[in-house]
Amino acid sequence: IARRQRHPHQRYIEGQDERHLRQLMLIRDLQEAVSNAELWMAYQPKVDTRTGLVCQFEALMRWRHPSLGFVPPDEFIELAERSGSIRMLSRWMLTHVCEQLHAWQQRGYRVSVAVNLSASDVTDRQLVTYLSGLLERYQLTPDQLSLEVTESAVMQDIDLAKATLLELNQLGLRISIDDYGTGHSSLAQMKRLPVDELKIDKSFVLAIDSQHDDATIVRSTIDMGHSLGLTLVAEGVENYASAALLSKLGCDYLQGYWIAKPMPSEAVPAWLDSFSPL
Numbered sequence: 001i002a003r004r005q006r007h008p009h010q011r012y013i014e015g016q017d018e019r020h021l022r023q024l025m026l027i028r029d030l031q032e033a034v035s036n037a038e039l040w041m042a043y044q045p046k047v048d049t050r051t052g053l054v055c056q057f058e059a060l061m062r063w064r065h066p067s068l069g070f071v072p073p074d075e076f077i078e079l080a081e082r083s084g085s086i087r088m089l090s091r092w093m094l095t096h097v098c099e100q101l102h103a104w105q106q107r108g109y110r111v112s113v114a115v116n117l118s119a120s121d122v123t124d125r126q127l128v129t130y131l132s133g134l135l136e137r138y139q140l141t142p143d144q145l146s147l148e149v150t151e152s153a154v155m156q157d158i159d160l161a162k163a164t165l166l167e168l169n170q171l172g173l174r175i176s177i178d179d180y181g182t183g184h185s186s187l188a189q190m191k192r193l194p195v196d197e198l199k200i201d202k203s204f205v206l207a208i209d210s211q212h213d214d215a216t217i218v219r220s221t222i223d224m225g226h227s228l229g230l231t232l233v234a235e236g237v238e239n240y241a242s243a244a245l246l247s248k249l250g251c252d253y254l255q256g257y258w259i260a261k262p263m264p265s266e267a268v269p270a271w272l273d274s275f276s277p278l
């Protein structure tokens with residue numbers, strides 16, 4: 001047993017535990033993925049239900065591993081969080097996104113992007129300086145960047161997270177609570193944070209056109225959020241019926257496959273050119 005504890009990798013290899021072997025490979029190779037240019041960002045639009053126009057894109061990370069192929073972000077982000085490489089990854093992502101915003105701007109496309117942050121990002125007290133440096137370097141205004149953070153990420157260290165988010169918010173960045181409704185915190189708790197937006201989790205949205213209970217939950221979330229002055233976003237809008245219902249319920253922004261799937265950055269300008277208002 002003592003030997004095993006000292007050589008955990010060995011144990012998994014001998015045990016032919018493929019899942020763990022894969023995780024170890026991913027953790028190891030994530031370090032080099034950035035320098036080997038195996039990572040890129042996909043962009044998925046959000047549409048304003050009031051104007052029918054695109055209001056923002058969400059940046060989603062992608063990784064094609066040289067031998068394992070496409071690795072889902074849910075899988076490698078969690079591993080990066082556990083192995084301590086998430087801050088490095090987030091900084092690469094933030095730089096990359098700001099550089100992209102600048103490039104689009106040079107071509108006449110003034111775009112706003114939302115990025116996803118992890119628990120260790122919101123407790124990173126250097127993040128504010130890092131981000132304000134990026135905005136300056138790429139000549140961006142704070143309204144061009146907003147931050148999506150989950151309840152669970154914030155709750156890991158609420159006081160520290162609150163301090164960071166407050167500074168980011170004062171810098172002018174909008175803060176959005178991602179996957180809203182899946183955590184255990186109340187809206188009252190969320191309101192103690194500098195929150196501008198709630199993003200209703202797709203588990204409540206995917207079947208909203210057929211599940212009466214889901215529609216009821218979403219309706220009350222929208223009404224409650226609005227009464228607290230928050231913007232409401234629905235993710236996972238997969239068909240016209242859901243989009244129409246969400247608009248009727250007063251949801252401010254919609255995001256989902258029905259509007260567009262996440263696309264590579266090169267596809268964004270042409271997609272924007274061909275988009276006709278909802």
Ligand code: C2E
Pocket residue numbers: 044059060061062072073074077093116117118148178179202235236237238255256257258262
């Ligand atoms: P998320 O932030 O909740 O992102 C939404 C996920 O739902 C994305 O999956 C998106 O592709 C997917 N989605 C969008 N519209 C629809 C739809 O209509 N139907 C369905 N079924 N799915 C839809 P993706 O890209 O695989 O990302 C998964 C998760 O990985 C994200 O969830 C986020 O938690 C994490 N992630 C992705 N990129 C980053 C990143 O740069 N940093 C951090 N910290 N996390 C990231």
Ligand code: CA
Pocket residue numbers: 058116148178
């Ligand atoms: Ca998100």
Ligand code: CA
Pocket residue numbers: 178179199201202235
């Ligand atoms: Ca989400």
Ligand code: CA
Pocket residue numbers: 179
């Ligand atoms: Ca999620």
